[in-house]
Each structure stands twice: as structure tokens, then as C-alpha cells.
Amino acid sequence: MSSLLLKNIYKVYPSGVTAVTDFNLDIEDKEFIVFVGPSGCGKSTTLRMIAGLEEITDGELYIDGVLMNDVEPKDRDIAMVFQNYALYPHMSIYDNMAFGLKLRKMPKEEIDARVQEAARILGLEMYLQRKPKALSGGQKQRVALGRAIVREPKVFLLDEPLSNLDAKLRAQMRTELTKLHHKLATTFIYVTHDQIEAMTMGTRIVVMKDGFMQQVDTPQNLYDYPINLFVAGFIGTPQMNFFDAKLTGTPDEVYVEFGDGKVLLPKEKVELIYNLEDYLNTDKEVKFGIRPEDLSDDERFVGKDGNPVIDVKVDVLEMLGAETLLYCKLKGDETDDVVDSTATMIAKVDARSKSAMGQNVKLSVAVKHCHLFDKETEMTIMARNLAQKEEFLANKPVADAE
């Protein structure tokens, strides 16, 4: 058993800079939790607070129900793996893996058994007598992992461990880490700025920004139900297209109007909007979000699949082999500003697309997958399902409801 509870955790540096604000998270045994976010969002600081390498300014950290705030790092039964392999160059791989245990005065036989077992798990048996410089980057990172495994810790903390590796090796190590997590059946907490690593490895992902936790959820839920604009933009490559929009029409027939585009919102989507009356035919603007993969230029379906159609002009075309990215401008947008991202929308279409640069094309919008956010608060205005909407409305403060 190794569960963690982070309760109202804050990190404030002496200079007054707040790195982490009110961080709350309940991590269950054997979870693979990923902290993800841009540089300076507080993800590594949170990890270092769990490890005891940074003091917790305020809040409580529990491991297996025991308060850890004042427990020495070495007594927390935690092992860390960093981007820097930090291997001792003059020691063999065996000794590198055994060193931490020797420091803890463990009996020789026990050390040997643990090192051999870790080497077997990581496929390093053949390299135990070699020196680090004789290993590749991926093998060195495996030794660093081995050094953590031999300790048999309750929790593994991994701080961007794959950042030093090239793209191919990183992809390989991603699957190896996932397998390792299954083999060891221990709690992993992983920090990365790479959303692909987060999405492929995490059982749950914590998205952070400016020291605040934005959303905690499974990779699929983050993709399907982003809670705000930041999460929506962060999950998915290329990122979601956003348009300033207004909701018009009647409660039975709601349209999203953006630029020269106007699409009818499916009924099942309309039903999920928390406070439709706040937005329908009012001055309150929304952000309309649609993922590039939910746009299609396939002539066989455009106008025939029941989805609304918008007219765009293809500005730039990127062929990626398996798919093609169309960088488009909405009809009526005559700006020639290639660097203004707001003027551009991206469609991820089939590699056999016949669209060409400079061409006017029609795009089918899979509007059942669209997202709506309040422009001011940047929060989603749609519930995941009716039950959640009902719960939200039931818990709404009375004054607000009036």
C-alpha cells in the first residue's frame, strides 16, 4: 500500500514568489500520476515537496495516512529519478545500483539479490560489470531507474526522466516505463512538460498552470471534457481551434455564430449547457472550440453527414504522411498576418485530401464534439452529462440561481 494525500499545499519562496497554490490531490495505491504544465507552473516544485527536497510552506502531505511534513526525506521511503542520470563514472553498473543500499548498511547478500532482480527487470544483466560510459543514453537511464528500484520504495518520483533522450528512444522508453509500472505495481508520480508522455503513460493527469492545479482526470476525460480553455488548448496536437462566438436562436434551435461562420448546435449539446439563458441572444460572448481532427474536407461527407459546413481558405498545407494539416482562414478574414494565431484555424484531414494552398474549401464541422467556454472566465459552460448538470444546478447558490 502506498497512497498519498496532498492537502492544501502551498509553496512560497522567501522572495514572496508563490510557486504552488492550494494543491489538493488524493493519489491511490499503484496509480501512475502525471504532473504536466508549462515551465514554471510548479510541477517540479510539487514533486520536490513530496520528496522532501523543498519545504512545504503550508498544507499537509500524508503517505499511507502518516503526516510527512516533518519526516526526513530519507525516511519517506521514496526514490527519485531525474533527467540527469547522475551515475558514478568510476563505478560499474552493479556498484552504481548497489551504492544507495550500501549507504543504508544493508547486508551484502540482500544487496546482491536486489541488484540482480532489478537488472533482470530492466534487461541490464549483461551490462552489470560495465562502466557507465560504455552504455547508451537509454541504458544509462535504465540504470538510473534500477538505482531507484533496488530501494523498493513506496513511491517512485520521476522528474522529466526522458528529456535527455532522442525522440525515438523517448518513445521506446515510454512503453518500457508503462510496462515497468505494471511489473512493480507501485505508485508512480511523473513530471513532464510533454503532453504525449502524459497522455500515454498516466492513469490520471494533473494539469498545472501558474502554480494552480487546473484539472485532474484520466487522459481520455481531459481530451473529451476539458474544464477550461487552458486544458482544452493543452491537450491535443495540434491544439484545439478557438473562436470568439455568440449563441443565437431559440432554446430549441441554438446557433453558434463566429466570424462569418454559423453552425447549429445539436440538441444533446444544448441540453448540457449550464445556464443557456445567460448566453442565448445576450452580449455575453463564448469561446467556441473545435479540435482539428473534428474538421473534415472529405467531399464524400461534406454537406452529407448532417454536420454543418463552413467556408475557409487554405493558407498553408502541411503533409505529414499519415495525415495533412490545413492552416485555414475563415471566409471574410482578409488579414494577411501569418503570425497571428487567432486568424488561423487548423484542420487535420486525410492524407489523400485534394485541398491545395490558396484554395477555398468547405469543411464539415463535427459539432457534436465541439466545446463552449465562457469568454470571460474561460471555464467550460457545458456539463459532461445531464446528471452532472443537475448536480451543478442543485448545488448552485440561491442568490446566484435567482
Place this chain on the structure above:
Amino acid sequence: MVTEVESLIYKIKERTGIDISLYGEKAFFTTKENYLPILKQFDFEDFLVDEELNKLYFKVEYKGVKFVAEIDGGEKEKVVAELILSVFENSYVKPNEFSEEAFLKTALEGETTKIQLQKYIKRKNIPPYRCFCLVALLGNHKVSDVLEILENYSSKGKDISLVLGEDFIVQVKFLDETASSVYQSPTEYAESLLKSVENELGYPIDVAVGAEVSSFLEVSTSYKQALSAMRMQENLEIKGEVYSFKGMFLSKILEEMPKHKIEEYIRTLVDDNAKTIFTDSEMILTAEEFLKNDLNFSETSRKLYLHRNTLVYRLDKIQKATGLDIRKFSDAVTFRLITLLYKTIY
């Protein structure tokens, strides 16, 4: 003692015919008749040549008291000066309490003469490799644990580790073939050490490194740089894993500039329009991340979770307001300088 020093220079004159004058803090001795002191500049490294007056000056020490010695001649006479230095060195028995640790400490602080260092190198078989100094502040943590890890990073019998005070360790790392092939720079070495301490012992320490020097003879330069980097990170609150003198070199130069001069530069370089950028934390974060990632668009936008076009848009905005296109190396350097000027002042 005065007579001892005087008798020493007279003895040298008697046997070699060389006239020597000694400039002390409060005294002047000379073997020449009716000769008055002429030296004005006492601040120099090992030797000072005055070609106009045909004089050679060098530093000597007698029983812990420092003097500047003067002989007639120029560059060629440096050999003679070395011999005189050696005579001074061996002219009295040094006290025994000058332990090896104490000697190393004075060597790091640059308080030993070149000849003393050369003797030490010979006696201790110090390798002739390039080297650098690493200093580590341990806080309340156990010195012996960190020392053990330091030892694991050492080439056996080559590197020197020294405990100076309760929480302060210095290592002189020699760049033999192994070290040079494993680490690209002192900073990379220090990062590995830092991570090992965090990994094995579970606590953070502060580590700073000086630049590489050509041999142990120049070790004090690297040591002073490492100390300076450690001090600067405290003053400037520069966040980093390892504090390196090279990394803080620009800050060091700016730190030594008079405050009014820095303010004058800021006034010249930053008009009201540019000020909107230098006071906008989002813009500064974007620019700094771009510089940190070696002006690489993809890496910067990935790290900041920005669309590449948004990054380009922001860089354009910076260019419009400041006149600096930080995509160009020269403008990037100017931008960095201005941000450091800001940090130094505000």
C-alpha cells in the same frame, strides 16, 4: 627581524653582486647606497616590469611578512628573481603547525607563492591536468555523507576534497581523460553530483563551480569564481540547479558597475514603449524561455505550451516595442543585458 631581512639581502649581494631593494608595508630596505624608493604600483600579480626604469619587481615573503622586491633588469631577469624567491623561501624554518589542510586553504585563497605551490605539486604528485573548483554548502546536513558521494565521483588519488568549516566542502576536480570524456563542462559535473546527493541522501545542497583553469597553479582563480557565483545567486536570487561563474559572468560585470551608470543605461535603452515589455511578466517569461532554449522556436513553444504562431507574434511584439529582434543573436544578447540591468537595479 628587520636586521634578519636586511642581512639576507646583503648576503645575496655579497655572493651574487645583485642589488636588491625591499618595499614593506612600513619599511624600505636596500643594498644600494643613497637609493630612495621609486615604486608606486603595488597591485600586480607575480611580476611587474618597468621597462622605462629597467626595473623588475616581484613579491617575496619572509616569516609571514610580505615585501615587494626590486632588482635591476627586465623580462630576462625573471630567472634571477625566481632564484631570489627560492632563497627567501628556504631561508627560515617554517612552523610545523602549517598542516596540509591549512596549506590547501591558503592555496585556494591565493595566499601561497608560486614556488610554494610548485613544491606542493611535486611533493604530492598533483596531476598536470586542467582543473576546476566546486564548492558545496550543505546546510545542516552531514558532511561525511556528502564527502562519500564526492569520493565516488573522484578519480582515485587525483581529485582533492577539503572540508572548510561545518557545512562547506571544496573539491578540486582534475580533468583527466575519463572526466573530460564524461562531462562536457564543470556545470554538468556539478549537476550530476547534486542529483546524486538528492537521490542517495534525499536532501538538497547548494553547489557552485568556477571555470576551468590550466593547472593546479591557478586553482585559486577557479575557487574565487565558485565563491563569487555562490554569493551572487544569493544576492540576485537567480534560480538554478548549479551556480556557475561562467553562467553568472554577465551579472558579475553588471554588479560591479556603479548604480547611477546602470540607471543611465536603462534610461537610454528603455523608452516608455520598451518599458511595457520589460515590466510585462508574460513577455519577459516568453523571452527568457526563448533565450534559455537557444532561440529555438519549437522547444520554446513546447515548454510554454504556446502555439508556435503565438510565440512568433509575441516576439514580433517585443521587436516592435523594444526595437530588438531577439531571433538574432546580437539583439538577443542586448535584450539579455537589459533584463539583467533591470534585475540588478530593481
